[in-house]
C-alpha cells in the first residue's frame with residue numbers, strides 16, 4: 654500500500670517568526686500521528702530555522718518550493734540543489750502552475766529540474782493540471798499526458814518511484830472550488846495510466862499521486878479515500894497549524 658504524503662506549500666507566506674510558531678503548534682497537534690508522511694515547503698528564508706528546529710526529524714520532512722537545475726554559477730537570484738541539501742531538504746516542488754503561468758516555466762525546463770533533482774537526491778513533487786478553458790474544451794487528459802511526458806522525459810523507473818506527482822487543476826487552486834472526489838479520482842487514474850505507459854503497471858502502482866486545489870479539513874477525508882489519491886498538496890489551509898494537522902490526520906490509514 655502507498656503511504657499517504659501530505660505536503661504544505663506555503664507559497665510566498667510566513668516570516669521566520671511565523672514559521673517557528675507554526676511548527677511549535679503543529680508538532681503538538683501531530684504528536685500521536687503515525688503512518689503518514691508529512692512535508693512542509695516554506696519559503697527559502699524560513700528553511701534554515703525550520704531545518705534547525707526539526708533536526709533531521711523523520712516525522713516532518715522539509716521541502717523547497719523551487720530550485721535551479723545548474724550546479725553553481727552566474728544565476729542571480731537562484732538556489733541550487735546542493736544548497737537545499739545543506740539544509741536537509743528532501744523534497745522539491747517542481748512545475749507548480751504558478752511557476753508555469755507567472756514565471757513562464759515550460760515542460761522542457763521543468764524536465765531539467767526533475768532530472769537535476771534526482772541527480773542530487775532531492776525527490777521531485779511534479780505538479781500537473783489543466784486550466785478551466787482546457788477542461789471546458791474536454792482537453793484535460795491530453796494536457797496531463799503532455800505535461801507528464803514532457804516533465805518526466807528521461808526519468809528511469811527507479812527514479813519514477815521516488816517522484817511524487819501532484820494533480821492540481823488550476824481552476825481549483827486558491828479559488829475555494831475543489832474538484833469533486835470523482836473528478837479528482839478520474840484524473841488520478843489517468844495520470845497513473847500515463848505513468849504505466851512511460852514505464853510499466855507495477856512501477857506506476859508504486860508512485861504517489863497527490864491532489865491539490867482548495868484542500869481543507871472538511872474535504873480531505875473524502876478526497877484521500879479515493880483509490881488513486883495518495884496525498885494532498887495544500888496551499889491556503891496549510892498556513893494554520895490546527896487545520897493542516899486535521900488534513901494530515903485524514904491521511905492516517907484507517
Ligand SMILES: O=C(CO)COP(=O)(O)O
Pocket residue numbers: 662749821825826827828829865866867868886887888889890
Ligand atoms: O497550489 C496549491 C498547492 O500547491 C493549492 O493551493 P490552495 O490549497 O490554496 O488552493
